Amino acid sequence: MSATPTFVFDFDSTLVRIETLEALADIALAGHPEADNVRAEIAKLTDQAMSGEVDFGTALRRRLALLPLTRAHVEQLADRILDEGTWSVRRNLRFFQENADKIVILSGGFREIIAPVAEGLGVAPERVLANDLVYNAEGRVTGVDDQNPLSWDNGKPKVIEALGLARPIVMVGDGWNDAEVKLAGAADRFYAFTEIARREKVVAVADAEAPSMDELLHAEGMAGRWSYPRARIRMLLLENIHPAAVERLQEAGYSVETMKGALDEDDLIDKIKGVHVLGIRSKTNVTARVLEAADRLMAVAAFCIGTNQIDLDACADHGVAVFNAPYSNTRSVVELAIGLTITLMRDVVDKSAGMHAGKWNKSADGSRELRGKTLGIVGYGAIGSQLSVLAEALGMRVIFHDLSERLALGNARRMRNLDALLAEADVVTLHVDGRKDNAELIGAAQFQQMKEGALFLNLSRGHVVNIGALSQAIQGGRIAGAALDVFPEEPRTNADPFESPLMGLKNVILTPHIGGSTEEAQEAIAEFAAERLLGYLNRGDTTFAVNLPNVQLSEVSGGHRILHIHRNQPGVMAALNRELASAGLNILGQHLKTDERTGYVITDVDRDYDPEALKALKTLDGTLRFRLLH
Numbered sequence: 001m002s003a004t005p006t007f008v009f010d011f012d013s014t015l016v017r018i019e020t021l022e023a024l025a026d027i028a029l030a031g032h033p034e035a036d037n038v039r040a041e042i043a044k045l046t047d048q049a050m051s052g053e054v055d056f057g058t059a060l061r062r063r064l065a066l067l068p069l070t071r072a073h074v075e076q077l078a079d080r081i082l083d084e085g086t087w088s089v090r091r092n093l094r095f096f097q098e099n100a101d102k103i104v105i106l107s108g109g110f111r112e113i114i115a116p117v118a119e120g121l122g123v124a125p126e127r128v129l130a131n132d133l134v135y136n137a138e139g140r141v142t143g144v145d146d147q148n149p150l151s152w153d154n155g156k157p158k159v160i161e162a163l164g165l166a167r168p169i170v171m172v173g174d175g176w177n178d179a180e181v182k183l184a185g186a187a188d189r190f191y192a193f194t195e196i197a198r199r200e201k202v203v204a205v206a207d208a209e210a211p212s213m214d215e216l217l218h219a220e221g222m223a224g225r226w227s228y229p230r231a232r233i234r235m236l237l238l239e240n241i242h243p244a245a246v247e248r249l250q251e252a253g254y255s256v257e258t259m260k261g262a263l264d265e266d267d268l269i270d271k272i273k274g275v276h277v278l279g280i281r282s283k284t285n286v287t288a289r290v291l292e293a294a295d296r297l298m299a300v301a302a303f304c305i306g307t308n309q310i311d312l313d314a315c316a317d318h319g320v321a322v323f324n325a326p327y328s329n330t331r332s333v334v335e336l337a338i339g340l341t342i343t344l345m346r347d348v349v350d351k352s353a354g355m356h357a358g359k360w361n362k363s364a365d366g367s368r369e370l371r372g373k374t375l376g377i378v379g380y381g382a383i384g385s386q387l388s389v390l391a392e393a394l395g396m397r398v399i400f401h402d403l404s405e406r407l408a409l410g411n412a413r414r415m416r417n418l419d420a421l422l423a424e425a426d427v428v429t430l431h432v433d434g435r436k437d438n439a440e441l442i443g444a445a446q447f448q449q450m451k452e453g454a455l456f457l458n459l460s461r462g463h464v465v466n467i468g469a470l471s472q473a474i475q476g477g478r479i480a481g482a483a484l485d486v487f488p489e490e491p492r493t494n495a496d497p498f499e500s501p502l503m504g505l506k507n508v509i510l511t512p513h514i515g516g517s518t519e520e521a522q523e524a525i526a527e528f529a530a531e532r533l534l535g536y537l538n539r540g541d542t543t544f545a546v547n548l549p550n551v552q553l554s555e556v557s558g559g560h561r562i563l564h565i566h567r568n569q570p571g572v573m574a575a576l577n578r579e580l581a582s583a584g585l586n587i588l589g590q591h592l593k594t595d596e597r598t599g600y601v602i603t604d605v606d607r608d609y610d611p612e613a614l615k616a617l618k619t620l621d622g623t624l625r626f627r628l629l630h
């Protein structure tokens, strides 16, 4: 884009979130018996004027006449007007301050209210064109200066023309009187600013809609607070992710679409185009085919612990970061495992079903206490080890088996192998991760090794257990009861049917993958995963990424940040630094971290460089993803 244009900004509902006359009405009418009616009348007139249904001068005078307005009221609003700044204006203060000599504020509102905002933005008083209130000797507002063209209809174009500003002139505002500036030829481009108020009639005649200052600056080729308008970054959250995540991501400026259920591969392939961030839980498979179709994808967040549903290597090969929430639902799973163990030990489910069918079966046969029994935990990670502590507190003896070296908590005893654990445990509970190698970790042979009458729980992943073998072990009496929360095939949505050979078996509890489904866990996951996404999108921070090297980063301040994800192959770093040096970029800081597959380089540079110089970095051999942040 060529020379910086002259930007002319409206004030009410553009630079600030309020309409001045409505805010003044709130102050002046406080405690007034007719306050609500008068306020509604004022709001209606504002809307009619801004939509071009009533001429501006008439609406202004009628609104002022409705208010018992004094100098003290006006001062009160002026004192707090800085708190009312539009969010995207606030975050782009630097644009205003650096381009103040190219900015004019043009408003049908009042100079006293606009002055503090103009000062904050660095815009000189002579570049503020607004109405002047007229007061009587008692300090009561009697009207506006009638000589000022801004107090009349079509005043804005007249004032702009009279100023003889350098062209091109870009007019930005939410109202019809702003559109009139372009319609009268006094501006070259008109953006309908819709962050606060969106009026169809105004948008219809605009050259473009600007839902925020970020969008405006991007469209005009100006450097804004963000390298790219966040509203253009599309996030698709599937599987009923908790609203706390949606709120957090939207509040940060991103566009979020949600869906209740999971999508199958073909539907996801259709839906993924144009999506920058995908949020899922355990039922959506992110396959290599999905990634091939994903033309914009930067990150996937698993709003759960397990990431076995995601092809992590394929994601890394596409430079797509994957995050999960490794701790937020662990307590919920542990509590359910304890509850299910007690329920199985006391045959509660069948007894309860009997009662519902009118059968009173008071008996202690087969009912046992937890106390003194041996709990065998397979997989002593975040969940298994927490369960160990709670089970011991309830008087159980704990033994565990894990492929990795794990610290035994309390009196828990590590078993040298799975067989030894199976032979000794009264209750076997699975908490292994969902890696492919764990398919059918427990089958007929393992059930055969368990004690006669043992109880069996699986709250980890469905494919870890051979369900047919479990069904036989239960029917043969070796397993006295079982609780399953996860299944090899799980319905994608609540509307899809569920089938299993375990249905109808005695003392078998089947739950629909709800181990982590508590309000507390879902909210905690939502907050955790959303923060990880924001850290990555806004700063490039990969802390807790499960498929890329983890680098913890602070905010970008002052300079620009170049993020480069590449295949971990010889020479990439040297080539990258050669390009940076030949472009004359002044490097403020640089981090490199690699894993077996991928390298991640973060380079903070001074802002003064030729953007063209960055093009070469995008095409360096081995590049998987290039991003620029500021």
Ligand SMILES: NC(=O)C1=CN([C@@H]2O[C@H](COP(=O)(O)OP(=O)(O)OC[C@H]3O[C@@H](n4cnc5c(N)ncnc54)[C@H](O)[C@@H]3O)[C@@H](O)[C@H]2O)C=CC1
Binding pocket: 305, 306, 307, 326, 329, 330, 333, 378, 379, 380, 381, 382, 383, 384, 401, 402, 403, 404, 406, 431, 432, 433, 434, 438, 441, 459, 460, 461, 485, 486, 513, 514, 515, 516, 517
């Ligand atoms: N039912 C539900 O709603 C939920 C299920 N989960 C699932 O629970 C499982 C455990 O989660 P975390 O404890 O957070 O995982 P984690 O990764 O902290 O722990 C898993 C442990 O299992 C061990 N392990 C893996 N394969 C093994 C094997 N064959 N034999 C022995 N040890 C083995 C690992 O070394 C690791 O220590 C995961 O599969 C997760 O997806 C997690 C949350 C909710």
Ligand SMILES: O=C(O)CCC(=O)C(=O)O
Binding pocket: 281, 282, 283, 303, 304, 305, 306, 307, 329, 513, 516, 517
């Ligand atoms: O709640 C979910 O959707 C999945 C929970 C789970 O299995 C996990 O966190 O790994």
